[in-house]
Amino acid sequence: MSGLHPEQSFPQAAKAEVNNPQLRANLRKVTTTIREKRLKAVGELPHWEELRVLGAATKDEALANLSDRLLELESSVRARGGHVHWARDAAEARELVAQIARGHGVTELIKVKSITSDEIELNAALDAHGIHAIETDLAELIVQLSRDTPSHILVPAIHRNRAEIQALFNRELGDPEHLSDEPAVLAGAARRYLRQKFLTTRMAVSGANFAVADTGTVCVVESEGNGRMCLTLPEVLVSVMGIEKVLATWEDVSVFMELLPRSSTAERMNPYTSFWSGVTPGDGPQEFHLILLDNGRTDVLADEVGRQTLRCIRCSACLNVCPVYERAGGHAYGSVYPGPIGAVLTPQLLHMQDKNANTLPGASSLCGACFDACPVRIDIPQVLIYLRGEVNAGKGTTLESVAMGAMRYAMSEGWRFEGAVKLARTGQGPLVHDGQITALPGLLGGWTQSRDLNPFPPQSFREWWKKREPGGES
Amino acid sequence: MSNAEARLEILTRINRATQGAQTPQRPAYPRAATQSREDVLLTFEDRILDYRAGFVRVPASGVRGAVRAALGDARRVVVPDGLDAAWLPDSLDAAWLPDSLDVLRDEPTLTHAELDGADAVVTGCAVAVARTGTIILDHGPGQGRRALTLVPDTHVCVIHAHQIVPDVLDGVQALAPAVRAGQPLTWLSGGSATSDIELVRVEGVHGPRHLRVIVISD
Numbered sequence: 001m002s003g004l005h006p007e008q009s010f011p012q013a014a015k016a017e018v019n020n021p022q023l024r025a026n027l028r029k030v031t032t033t034i035r036e037k038r039l040k041a042v043g044e045l046p047h048w049e050e051l052r053v054l055g056a057a058t059k060d061e062a063l064a065n066l067s068d069r070l071l072e073l074e075s076s077v078r079a080r081g082g083h084v085h086w087a088r089d090a091a092e093a094r095e096l097v098a099q100i101a102r103g104h105g106v107t108e109l110i111k112v113k114s115i116t117s118d119e120i121e122l123n124a125a126l127d128a129h130g131i132h133a134i135e136t137d138l139a140e141l142i143v144q145l146s147r148d149t150p151s152h153i154l155v156p157a158i159h160r161n162r163a164e165i166q167a168l169f170n171r172e173l174g175d176p177e178h179l180s181d182e183p184a185v186l187a188g189a190a191r192r193y194l195r196q197k198f199l200t201t202r203m204a205v206s207g208a209n210f211a212v213a214d215t216g217t218v219c220v221v222e223s224e225g226n227g228r229m230c231l232t233l234p235e236v237l238v239s240v241m242g243i244e245k246v247l248a249t250w251e252d253v254s255v256f257m258e259l260l261p262r263s264s265t266a267e268r269m270n271p272y273t274s275f276w277s278g279v280t281p282g283d284g285p286q287e288f289h290l291i292l293l294d295n296g297r298t299d300v301l302a303d304e305v306g307r308q309t310l311r312c313i314r315c316s317a318c319l320n321v322c323p324v325y326e327r328a329g330g331h332a333y334g335s336v337y338p339g340p341i342g343a344v345l346t347p348q349l350l351h352m353q354d355k356n357a358n359t360l361p362g363a364s365s366l367c368g369a370c371f372d373a374c375p376v377r378i379d380i381p382q383v384l385i386y387l388r389g390e391v392n393a394g395k396g397t398t399l400e401s402v403a404m405g406a407m408r409y410a411m412s413e414g415w416r417f418e419g420a421v422k423l424a425r426t427g428q429g430p431l432v433h434d435g436q437i438t439a440l441p442g443l444l445g446g447w448t449q450s451r452d453l454n455p456f457p458p459q460s461f462r463e464w465w466k467k468r469e470p471g472g473e474s
Numbered sequence: 475m476s477n478a479e480a481r482l483e484i485l486t487r488i489n490r491a492t493q494g495a496q497t498p499q500r501p502a503y504p505r506a507a508t509q510s511r512e513d514v515l516l517t518f519e520d521r522i523l524d525y526r527a528g529f530v531r532v533p534a535s536g537v538r539g540a541v542r543a544a545l546g547d548a549r550r551v552v553v554p555d556g557l558d559a560a561w562l563p564d565s566l567d568a569a570w571l572p573d574s575l576d577v578l579r580d581e582p583t584l585t586h587a588e589l590d591g592a593d594a595v596v597t598g599c600a601v602a603v604a605r606t607g608t609i610i611l612d613h614g615p616g617q618g619r620r621a622l623t624l625v626p627d628t629h630v631c632v633i634h635a636h637q638i639v640p641d642v643l644d645g646v647q648a649l650a651p652a653v654r655a656g657q658p659l660t661w662l663s664g665g666s667a668t669s670d671i672e673l674v675r676v677e678g679v680h681g682p683r684h685l686r687v688i689v690i691s692d
Contacts, residue, residue, distance in 0.1 A: 026672075033673055050504035057500045064495040067488040080656050086481040096477075138679060139670035155670055162672055183671035187679050194680065199586040215653050225624065225666040225681025232620040233586060243484070250653050254646040255503070257661075261606075268521065269606035269663035272681060274620075276658040282583070283619035284658065294484045302491035 002149065003090065003121040004296075004349055006334025006356040010363045011449055014332040018450055023159050023329050030158050031320045037266035038317060038373075044268070045258070055259045056377040058252050059244075059311040062213075063301065069213040069246045070292060076216030080278020082288040087240075090120035093293050097122060097205060097238055098129045100289055104236055106131060106203045110194075112220060112227045113137035114207025115153060115314060116240050116293065118336040119349075122205070133205065134197055136226035138190050145172040151330030151338065153316035154264050159329060162186065194226065204230035204285070208241035209313070210256060211290070214249045217277045218290065221260060221270050231274050237285035243292050244301075244310040256313060259375035264315035296349035305386045306348050311376040312341055318370035318380060324363050333360060340370035344383040352390055361387040399442075418462055425456045503643055506605070514604045514640050515689070521607025525664025526677065528686035537561050537632060537690055541596055544630040544686040548594035550576040552584070552622050556615025557596060561632055580618060589621060594628035595682075600652060600659075602638045603645040609633065609687070610645055611660045612652040620660055628684040629662075635692045 006013065017023060042048050062069050074084040087093035101109060109126070111117065111133050123133045123144070135144040139157040143150050146168050150156030157165070166181040173193050179185050206227070210219045218239055220227045231237060247253065253275075261270045279288050300306050319325045319339030330338035334356060335346040343364060347357040361384045370380040392401070410420040431437045437453040439445065447453065509517065515531075522529045532540045541561055545551060553562065578584060578592055600612035609631055611617045623629050639645050649659060666681030677683060 030673055045506070047504035047506060050501065054501050054503060057498045060498045061500060064492055064497045066492055067485045070485070070488070086477050086484050088480045088483055092477070092480060136680075137670075138668050142670070155673070157670060158673075165671055183674040184676045186671055187668055187676040191679055195590070198680065199590055212653075215656075217653055223666070224668045224679040226679065228620065228624050228660065229680050232624060243488070250650055251643075251646055254643040257646070258642050265669070267663070269603075269608045269661070271525075271662065271664050271667050273661035274658070275653070275661075277653065277656045280613075280619075280656065280658050283613060283621075292484070294487065298484065298487035298491050301488065307495075 002124065004119060004335050004337070004346055004357070005354060006346070006360070008334060009356050009359040010328075010332060010334070011359065011446065013334055014328040014363070015450065017329045017332045018327050020329075022161070024327060026159055026161065027326050027329055030152070030155065031326045034266055034320045038263065038320070041262040041266045041268060045262070051255055051258055052375055052377050055255050055375055056311060058247065058255055059376055060308075062246055062248050062252075063244065063307065063310055065248075066243065066246070066301065069248055070243060072213040073211055073216060073246050073290075074292075076214060077218075077278055077288075077290050078216075080216045082216065082278035082290055085289060085291045087291055087293045087295070089295050090293075093120045093240055093291055093295070094122055094125035096289075096291050097240070098126060098131065100236065100238055101126065101131050101203060102129065104203060106236075108132045108134065108197075108201060109203040109205055110134050110136050110197055110201045110230050110234065111140075111204065112206035112222065112230045113140045113156070114205070114240065115150075115336055116207045116242055117205060118150065120240065120293070120295065122240070134194075134201075136194055136197070136230060137222075138187060138224060138226075141190055141194070142168065145169075149331065150336065152319060153314055153338065154319075159331070194229075198226075198229040198233055202234050203236040203238070204234040206230060206237065206239045208239050208245055208290075209260070210253060211241055211246050212248075212250050212253060213246055215277055217250065217253075217275050219253065219273060219275050221273045223265065223271045225272055228272055228274055231276065232284045234285055236287045236289075238289040238291065240291045240293055243294055243297055244312075260313055260315050263317040263373070263375040296351060299351050300345075300348045303348070306344070306383055308378050309341070309344050309348060309383060311378055312345065313376060315375055317373040317375065321369040321373045323365055323367060323369075328363070333363070335360075340364060340380045340384075341378070344378075344380055344387060347387060347391075352387070352394070358391045361391060414462075418460070421456065421460050425458075428455050431455075505643070506641065509604075509640055514638060515635055517640075518602060518604040518607060518638050518689070521604065522664075522687050525607055525685070527664050528684070529689070530687070531635075531689045531691060533691050534560070537688060540688045541630060541632065544688060545575070545594050545596070546628070548575070548628055550578060550592045550594075552578045552580065552589065552592045552595040552618070552626055554580055554595070554597055554616060554618030554622055556617075558598065558616060558632070561596065580622060586621070586625070589625040592626040594630060595622050595626045596630045596632070597623055598632050599637065601645050601648045602633050603640075603642055604638055605641050607663055608642075608645065609662045610649060611662070612649060612657045613660070614652065614657065620658060623660065623662075624681055627678075627682055628686065629665075629682040630686045630688065631662075632688045632690065634690050638689070
């Protein structure tokens with residue numbers, strides 16, 4: 001997996017993942033732990049619901065006036081000595097970063113964890129230019145050293161356990177001391193490895209959690225301090241941000257600093273947040289570039305139902321409450337955006353044209369937990385259903401649409417439905433093994449791919465109701 | 475501008491996409507019930523301790539001793555320009571520094587390597603938020619440039635009680651003039667931490683491993 005394009009359909013990709021007991025155990029532990037912690041952090045604020053409404057309205061307002069906000073951001077960043085670039089797609093954004101690096105003769109740079117940079121497949125592109133990008137977030141470093149891909153927005157290496165990381169670090173970091181599998185020891189090894197890089201590397205790349213139009217202020221939210229290191233110690237800083245990350249005014253930052261940490265790491269506040277406006281003489285990088293990335297976002301913006309997806313602040317709360325994510329894991333989504341938000345964002349960013357990505361809106365039980373958890377009230381179930389409709393409409397008349405038409409006919413009259421049930425009970429005979437249906441034929445096979453089905457009972461409710469003694473049970 | 479074409483195209487796409495889009499009504503910012511000053515300070519203390527950072531509340535006369543105690547066994551200490559002289563002795567002499575502490579001034583600018591050789595840094599802050607236990611530096615006088623509070627392993631932060639505001643919005647509003655003047659900000663909530671390996675919290679990855687907070691009663 002790389003970037004946005006899934007290599008397989010969701011059902012294909014999920015099949016392998018749901019049969020991996022280690023992965024399922026890791027995921028269950030993580031999602032249940034964060035879920036409980038998050039409810040506590042959120043419960044502390046009596047006005048949480050009002051904050052969500054305000055957060056959603058603040059983002060909607062910025063999106064409704066997006067071109068004005070971006071132009072204002074551009075001029076305020078410039079006024080503070082920064083450079084602003086525009087990238088229509090991933091290739092343009094990659095090229096811009098590579099150009100800046102080449103311009104400074106840089107062959108190695110340090111990176112703050114950034115899902116947007118993963119979206120544009122930046123590291124591989126830089127490699128092709130002979131520039132090595134070093135991930136400095138502990139989890140991203142684990143993923144990078146093991147030539148793996150992230151599986152969670154917030155904790156990208158959550159599918160790896162300590163023994164795997166121990167073996168990896170002993171092999172890759174060439175530590176003279178043999179490392180134990182204690183998380184503190186492993187984090188210490190990463191600290192030693194990265195310290196010299198932080199102190200000596202001349203260029204850094206980051207994403208951006210938010211950018212403020214009226215002040216030209218960019219923001220990165222983090223925990224480890226690797227972000228602060230990258231954002232302040234090198235001479236040159238490049239930040240790549242999706243155009244939807246812009247906010248109108250400095251005061252708008254407040255509601256998101258209340259919503260984001262409590263929703264994502266379930267903390268009252270994350271350990272470190274950096275804000276900077278262009279360059280500050282004598283403090284931090286003296287050259288700053290902001291790259292504004294479209295890469296499909298304007299398509300999402302143009303869709304009245306899908307537009308709300310752009311409110312997303314990448315907290316990952318929806319992943320941790322999703323029963324489908326908990327079983328399938330992040331890799332099954334085949335994109336840097338996993339979970340419920342990925343199921344709606346990925347196909348839209350690919351203009352609803354990617355066959356594999358178009359299976360993602362089906363990766364949901366529509367239980368609605370993601371909507372309840374979302375700090376900016378993205379109605380993910382609504383968008384999922386809407387996108388399923390878009391996908392189906394694009395298909396024209398199919399076996400599925402004919403079958404659905406027949407179902408509608410059968411279910412629209414009670415007598416037809418009863419007849420159909422009787423027919424099905426007779427017809428299911430050869431499919432039932434040990435009281436379970438484990439494989440359905442043809443189109444229906446999709447349903448039994450990852451679950452068993454109970455057969456029709458010998459008597460239906462309607463049959464029982466008709467036969468029962470008047471005034472009592474039969 | 476090298477990418478004028480991309481800029482124009484993106485802006486055109488946006489304008490087409492947002493044509494007729496309604497700007498929503500924004501509701502008022504929800505506020506929690508007002509707390510007494512003492513409760514605000516107690517909330518702040520509770521949050522700082524919850525982050526497992528050091529905390530002590532002293533009268534103005536006790537700051538010097540509290541700073542010395544917070545430095546622990548640090549040997550090389552960075553002191554930014556503009557730090558309140560009352561927090562340190564007039565002359566950094568043996569009376570205050572019996573164990574001959576090395577004091578590093580950032581003038582001329584310390585190199586990354588010199589900073590890396592320091593054990594601790596003492597600063598003030600711009601504002602602090604009680605509900606989240608967040609300390610905010612705007613890197614004005616007495617706070618140093620951003621690297622000073624990042625590289626040394628211990629950060630001793632001295633805060634006047636009146637700098638502690640109840641909520642995030644109060645902090646954001648208080649910082650507006652600094653942000654509009656182009657100053658960078660660093661928000662600190664406890665020390666550096668990660669939970670990336672099996673969700674086990676490990677404190678001290680790249681930022682300072684120890685945060686020690688001294689609040690001066692007004």
